[in-house]
Amino acid sequence: MPVFNLFSKRQKQLRGETVDIYFYDRLPDELRVQVVHIIRDTIGENYDFSTNPYNPYKSIHETLCREYGLFTLSTGKYREGDEESVLNFLLQTPDIEKAIDTIELFFQFIKNTIDGNNLYKQFFKVKLNPIDAISELNYRFKEHGFGYQFEHEMIRVDSTYIHSEVVKPTISLLNKRKFAGANEEYLKAHEHYRHRRNKECLTECLKAFESTMKIICIEKGWPYNETDPAKKLIQICFQNGLVPTFTQNQFTSLQNLLESGIPPLRNKLGGHGQGQTPTPVDDKTTRYGLNLTGSNIIFLIEQSNIN
Known part of the structure; x- marks a missing residue:
């Protein structure tokens, strides 16, 4: 998806409402939502997971639960599906490192499983190709001054x-x-x-x-x-x-x-x-x-x- 230089962005730039070079201890809500948009557009839509070999939301949800010692990432009264659980976790968790864990797993799946996989596209309606998805992710990080980038894994910019x-x-x-x-x-x-x-x-x-x-x-x-x-x-x-x-x-x-x-x-x-x-x-x-x-x-x- 193209990145638009909207009127509101231009006005913030003119007013000097800019962030410092990089920060590491917070993940803005606006950036979290943008990341979810990229994930959804790249993973694509297919809700009949019984007919295909891929269920990235289930796989990532189970991986995070096992590593964190949990049965579910859901925090609400009712148990959510895998997609809702893992994406809501990304949107809501106050633990920045766990949010980064989630982003990393999604984009490793995007890079390692979706990129160049024609079979995947037979099961999912994909709007964004993996290369463009990773490029937009890193651009959004840079746009917000969030001091990370995705290569094969998430790295801090100041570690380069x-x-x-x-x-x-x-x-x-x-x-x-x-x-x-x-x-x-x-x-x-x-x-x-x-x-x-x-x-x-x-x-x-x-x-x-x-x-x-x-x-x-x-x-x-x-x-x-x-x-x-x-x-x-x-x-x-x-x-x-x-x-x-x-x-x-x-x-x-x-x-x-x-x-x-x-x-x-x-x-x-x-x-x-x-x-x-x-x-x-x-x-x-x-x-x-x-x-x-x-x-x-x-x-x-x-x-x-x-x-």
């Missing part, structure tokens, strides 16, 4: 190398009063990325990168012009020995990276007129720019020794 080694340290370094402007721009870049506003993400990446260098210049007393572009600011940093002289040669490749990485990436894809046909910026390119920005900001701030 890039997030733990680049994103979090960058935010930590920028979370100082003097870097407030750069921090705001870097957080905006992540917000744009979550909502697939890729060109805007690259633009904020460049702003954060330039702001960081300008702050270093101010703190170090290095003269620069407010209108200096990233390439000029990079030159000022290197000319003033931000990289120690005895390591200058080994950082030649880094200087090339700094000069040819962020600015041209933004200039070629995000910062110039695009003519009659809009120029797309894909998620992979955007993610690369976002992570490259973080890596360069970490390097510059650590080399500057600004407290």
